[in-house]
Amino acid sequence: MTEQQTQPTTLTRVPALGRDGAEQHLRPQGATQGAILEDIPNPTIEVRGLSLWYGHKQALTDVSFKIPRNKVTALIGPSGCGKSTLLRCFNRMNDLIPGVRIEGKVYLDGQDIYDRSVDPVEVRRRVGMVFQKPNPFPRSIKENILFGAKVNGFKGDKDRLVEESLRRAALWDEVKDDLNKSGLALSGGQQQRLCIARAIATAPDIILMDEPCSALDPIATLKIEDLMRELAKDYTIIIVTHNMQQAARVSDYTAFMLTDERVSGQLIEYGPTEELFTTPKDRRTEDYISGRFG
Numbered sequence: 001m002t003e004q005q006t007q008p009t010t011l012t013r014v015p016a017l018g019r020d021g022a023e024q025h026l027r028p029q030g031a032t033q034g035a036i037l038e039d040i041p042n043p044t045i046e047v048r049g050l051s052l053w054y055g056h057k058q059a060l061t062d063v064s065f066k067i068p069r070n071k072v073t074a075l076i077g078p079s080g081c082g083k084s085t086l087l088r089c090f091n092r093m094n095d096l097i098p099g100v101r102i103e104g105k106v107y108l109d110g111q112d113i114y115d116r117s118v119d120p121v122e123v124r125r126r127v128g129m130v131f132q133k134p135n136p137f138p139r140s141i142k143e144n145i146l147f148g149a150k151v152n153g154f155k156g157d158k159d160r161l162v163e164e165s166l167r168r169a170a171l172w173d174e175v176k177d178d179l180n181k182s183g184l185a186l187s188g189g190q191q192q193r194l195c196i197a198r199a200i201a202t203a204p205d206i207i208l209m210d211e212p213c214s215a216l217d218p219i220a221t222l223k224i225e226d227l228m229r230e231l232a233k234d235y236t237i238i239i240v241t242h243n244m245q246q247a248a249r250v251s252d253y254t255a256f257m258l259t260d261e262r263v264s265g266q267l268i269e270y271g272p273t274e275e276l277f278t279t280p281k282d283r284r285t286e287d288y289i290s291g292r293f294g
């Protein structure tokens, strides 16, 4: 566990709730959360009663919430609580893991992405993903951008696509004279922005980011955080982060998840980031954001 994970966020202002008896949790501990449906009109994603098992092991339990369009939503919670599993449900990446069973619904713009009629490849085009460790292909910068576009049968102006994708990922000025250089020759932060540009090039609606800054230094991290805010003007961004300060800095909405001895992968609390960090409704959220566990 990193130092950042254990430190309470400086933005935290927790309410003075009692520490004992009935006030321990505003919601009964261990209760399945059912629907946590903030009033979010026209969400990009709606999750309803989502549960997931890896073989016999349950990793998500009855998760329901709506993810707002063109905002940054952060998934936070202690290690192993199911954040990455939930994130991977949004582009059907869990389908690729043998033995996975899913119940419940994930609607993308009102369409159930697990419906038989839906092509998972099309889902993954609409829902791009950026991983913890930058993973450019061992090809040129230009080829990295064009790869997904080619797979999707892109017929437009390739040079324009490369430039626009790199501009949107705030990388163009740094690489415009070196487009044939290997993506692997870039710095870690530049590689991550190249991966974001590669995701953007397939014209997604949503970009999933699974701890995108955990392998980066503080300066590269701030650049990616600025970029996330910029990208949220055009895309719905969902980020998994261990770093609560980062969640507080970049996200509009935050979902707090927990696995305890009774229930795996529950959504404990969800709402506007400022509210969740300053006036959490559930004692477990308060304990987590103030560094008392996890």
Ligand SMILES: Nc1ncnc2c1ncn2[C@@H]1O[C@H](COP(=O)(O)OP(=O)(O)OP(=O)(O)O)[C@@H](O)[C@H]1O
Binding pocket: 054, 057, 059, 077, 078, 079, 080, 081, 082, 083, 084, 085, 086, 097, 242
């Ligand atoms: N491919 C898999 N096969 C079996 N179990 C898995 C698999 N991936 C995750 N799990 C289990 O599911 C649970 C949730 O894992 P997940 O990676 O989603 O949690 P997380 O909150 O993202 O954790 P971390 O913050 O440590 O990355 C954990 O108990 C984990 O061991």
